[in-house]
Amino acid sequence: MPIAPAAKISFPLDIPQVDVLATEQTRDNKFIITVESRCETTQCGVCKQEISCNYGVGQAVRLRHLPILGRETYIDIRPKRAQCPTCQHNPTTTQTLPWYAQRSPHTQAYERYLMKQLIGSTVADVSLKENIGYDAVLGVLERQVDKEVNWDEVDNLDTIGIDEVAHRKGRKRYRAVITARQDDGNVIILTVLNNRKKRR
Ligand SMILES: [Zn+2]
Structure with a gap:
């Protein structure tokens, strides 16, 4: 008898303003969920005005998240970057999002x-x-x-x-x-x- 595929469910990922790009289950049974921010702006780190994220993305960040079915779960994201059009020397800023703190794992x-x-x-x-x-x-x-x-x-x-x-x-x-x-x-x-x- 052919082996039937395992039953699957889908459920909302409880993180605001993101799209899921990929989900992966590693050999050691961890879940890796790759997401992208839907938000297209961030605050300039210098003048604090809202600027558009027009400067690509930064290094991928891996964040431990709530377990799914008892397994370690991680969110991967490449934070968007923005360059301020008005500040002197046009400094760049990495987008901050409310559901994780920068530099927190x-x-x-x-x-x-x-x-x-x-x-x-x-x-x-x-x-x-x-x-x-x-x-x-x-x-x-x-x-x-x-x-x-x-x-x-x-x-x-x-x-x-x-x-x-x-x-x-x-x-x-x-x-x-x-x-x-x-x-x-x-x-x-x-x-x-x-x-x-x-x-x-
Ligand atoms: Zn600025």
């Missing part, structure tokens, strides 16, 4: 996911489970420290959680992650506090 969605993995866990555990470097996980945690609460996305403060995340093994350094359970059951991270002493 992760999408913002994946960083939020990592933060949730950190609740009640340790940096070392999350690093092992997610197969990413200890310092990368620590960097995600550190970027959240003392970040202002985005009150717009908070609709319920009835159930607040305080969880300790071991920061440095053996050195008794902890971060306190403050969370709030929302009406839809989602747990959101309000903020991360510095150097909290572990309770005995």
Whole structure:
């Protein structure tokens, strides 16, 4: 009997303003999704005016994204570049997009996911489970420290959680992650506090 092709599904990629150019499954079972930004403008890095992306694309960037079917998933993008027509010496700028930070190896969605993995866990555990470097996980945690609460996305403060995340093994350094359970059951991270002493 001929082998039937595996059942397939398609679903929306939850990243705004991009087109998917290719999807690939690597031999070691990772998903690589190549995307292109639909947005044709960016802010000039010098004068801050909105300029059109007319200067090709930069080096490909690979960003870890939320897992699909439990597999490591990466987004590949070549960010668009723009040259300012009015600034002196016509400086070039690489387009920035709201769903990843420049120089971060992760999408913002994946960083939020990592933060949730950190609740009640340790940096070392999350690093092992997610197969990413200890310092990368620590960097995600550190970027959240003392970040202002985005009150717009908070609709319920009835159930607040305080969880300790071991920061440095053996050195008794902890971060306190403050969370709030929302009406839809989602747990959101309000903020991360510095150097909290572990309770005995
Ligand atoms: Zn400019």
